[in-house]
Amino acid sequence: MIKNNVSIWKSAIRQIKTVLKFILTGFKNFSTKYPNIAQIIQLSFIYFFAVVDLLYAILNNVFSLGYLPEFLLPIFL
């Protein structure tokens, strides 16, 4: 029973590894073929997170004043 469980676990890990390898090789191939586009995608992600962080940092403090900015009214009401 225990042996059976271990073998199931091992095969599951093997499958996950193959899927991950497939994704990683896909990424590698894409970035070697189109380095500029890959770079732009990476930069877009980085700056997206920077803007999200800015939004949270500002809005947390604005909400703590007990004030809701008017441009957010349609979202929350």
Added chain:
Amino acid sequence: MITSILQSPILKIWASPEKVFFMSYVVIEFMVVRSTFKFSKLVKYNILMIFALLMVQGLVISYWDLLFHRQIATPVAKWAYDQGAFIYTDKQLAIVFFLNTFVIFFLGYCYLYFQSIRGKFATIPYMEWLTDSVAFWLRIKTPTMRFGKRKKGNDEKDKRK
């Protein structure tokens, strides 16, 4: 778009400072130091630049809290009657401050983004102290850096040779 950003539980991770601190450590270790993902120097430069700007942004907001979001302790008698301390803030001023901070940093990020998309290492006017510091850690030399600036005595010695 804004709704999904504001209400997304995953993105809320970025709101708490201790998680941000840990994540920034992980990001710097794997993306910049070890180069696991093999990012180009431009991407690494932008990652470090954003971290530095996020710190400046946090500093601006925390100094606002420290200087203007004053907690005024009421007399002990009031406190005893459970009226407690109250926080006094000029709401209008606070809103103007936060709006300006948001706009300035947002425009800054947009400028850096468009510069980096064009493949340029962005520099901010009058902020060479920041961009040069970021460039230093990636071993990039910039014209404003004082790399190898010699003392007068050394120059004279060289001339004698």
